[in-house]
Amino acid sequence: MDDIILSLQEITKVYDNGVFANRKVSIDFKKGEIHSVVGENGAGKSTIMKIAFGMEKQSEGQIVYKGKPVQFENSMEAIKLGIGMVHQHFMLIPSFTVAQSIVLGNEPVKNKFFVDYNQATKKATELAKKYNFEIDVKAKIETLSVGAKQKVEILKTLYQDAEVIILDEPTAVLTPQETDALFIELKKFRELGHTVIFISHKLNEVKQISDRITIMKNGESCGTYNACDISIEKMTELIVGRELSTSFEDIKKKLDNTKAVLAVENLEIKTTKKHTLNNINFTVKSGEILGIAGVQGNGQSELIQAIAGMRSFTSGSIHLNDVDISTIPIKQRRQKGLAYIPEDRMQDGIAANASISDNIISTYYDSPEISGKVFMKNKSIRTIADNLISKFSVKTTSAKTKIGSLSGGNIQKVVVAREYQTDPQLLIAEQPTRGIDIGSANFIHNQLIDLRNEGRAILLVSADLTEVMDLSDKLIVMYDGEIVAYFESTNDVTDKDLGLYMLGVKKQSEEEIRRAYRV
Template structure:
């Protein structure tokens, strides 16, 4: 294959002294799927943003089709046939599929009015051309996350891009949705498109890719043929040490009852039950996992436990105390919480890293305040952030940098660390390793298991069944708002859990 894109000795420094991309040279061929992997903060996304014109590089050069280019903005890259789909979906939910696709490139009639019929026909033609199975008239807010991901890709195909950069595209998808996306990406490759695929999920990378480039600490480690490597080798190159992919969970005697959900119902305003008679318990020294296809009540369950929604019926208890009517702050004295949406619920992106790291701690722990709680003790807060940074390997330029300046994985590490360090009996985790690299996931799993050894009770909601089988003692399966199975991990299989998730077995 001939090189379509060649990056030569690319360097990017973020002030004051963060070397994000360090003398990287790599090439991408026409008609290949080329994955870029590495730890959080390794420079993967930054390298692609430099190529796309989102961020300027400091030195080096880029060739596209044998010609030196330097895109000043994404519009320049799109005009040359390079498009990027970011990790966070940025569609307008109230608009239809076709309106989102043509936005900014609308066909118009006389007097500048949008020619909606021509636009709909053009979008429908693109959908059929690329076999995307989308309804151009559907409202984006009403379609699945996987369908929204396809709309993002379709926006770029509508603009005739030949190179697609996908940044963690499967992070928001359920396991059932990923094979369809991969089939569509392979069809695009076979039609001559070049796919640049950023991911932490090594199994997916090996299944999808033709070639793989590994980065570590801003430098390129190697580019290898996917057919000539394996998961263990990739992980070692990524993190610089061997990564263990088998469960470290050992037998542990569970203790007292810590958390109970008792006959919980949650109804929408139109009468639709999203939680239906949900009852279960979690004991000290026990990790209970919840599996289910997204949209089967997990989100409503989490919100109800945390007080973001009030259940229609039923109650929640922590160590025998009914928390159903307590304020969120009162619940936080008993519950550590890692939400699935770190940007909206887990952090304040515009606040500093320090402010985000001490959230909740500063309200519940006297050590962070002086003068009877009237003044924050910044020295102790800084020491806390430095300890958190060291213990959890968070890569940051400064404690006072905006939280949004961190990579997605490092944002997740700060939130996880903050919650792990709260002295609560019950830990609620909703997709805690989403967006983390293999080394960080291994570390987080170790911390979860350490909480189990310390007799904390853990409820883990995850779309990754392999994750649940690695750390959970029991797996509850949700389907249509109900708990349809309560299975001991050692006595079930991924296939059995998957069958319950899809409603294929009788309720337990």
């Protein structure tokens, strides 16, 4: 067909250990369309896109680009032919300007040897103007917002004359306003004849932006559908094999006699240049989920690190069940009832080369239940690990399996299971479902609700507004190291309004914000 620009035909990928990532996957991408690829973690969508971009080689099957069979040895060959990919984690040098970043690897030169920075700035400006990207090409990357950095990544791809643009989870850390702006730009690409391949777990966005949608499960294609012909409910059913409940209001219990479990008062982190955190005050009660919304880089990570004991702060106090934990070590904080699901599960959440069972007991390995006077109680450890693997539906053949070999969703389940097992008074859940599929995310959400209903206090930090709005009882918004809004109910604010607070466009009065500590 003349309108097919990229065709993946009967693609199979088998790794050296015998694991099938893809089995005879066939997908056609049309010129001038937005085509989404969705599926659970481990469904094979990332692998199939890496094959299309030359990062992986297929074991069987054929790639046809513009009617001709191609075999990419690496991603540079794909780029030269007109296929570009914008990865979920930005690949930008903070000290570079926008213009330098856009032309990197293909810089204009003068006198044969020297980079022509004036020409680079001119080309970057023209490119941004062509695609209606409002961005200062002379600004340094380190000064940009997350949304602006994503624009730079896309412009880098367009500068290489990409006709097919693969976007991996492009809205993961964007506000609703930034997402809307991105979608306007993607539609512009489509009008200019570009093909956009959109990878996302956010099915409402997939439904909104796509012309066609391919659904993958267990390394195979479940078919390609016109977006207008398939509902979000049907997509969910095809992806996970069952319908999922996305409303938690009906299962949230109303608890009496709640008390403040966590109290953060006048917390500040001050550096030589500015306040990283400035006058932070809030409480989290038992049987309550307090959500923290905000664009990444506005102090949320520093706040959580301070509460968890991973960094010091300039002034203020942190109380857990009326006990000042401001200066005590991490282990003692855990002994007093604090549990923590970290943002980066691979760096802070697990020991990748250790077994699942070792990771499951890693934060309470010296408890009498599993630690004897001389030796560890292996039978008890095995029982605990097997029970949690079963309860949390971790896909593995054995508790002895190295945790690093699991999918992202299953690793996250192990981390959540470990923190759940410690019977916490306060659970900090930082980006608890980032980068995992909707089935695993739904399961973890239900575990958080269960803990809340048991009277635990939960502090939820998430860049996913749907997650933070659906789960939270109360909500604060952070911008530039400060709390700029507090809502006693998520019913009191829309996601669009929330985005304005997250971008610093709106801010509540000091009296309204102080209620976050007093209530």
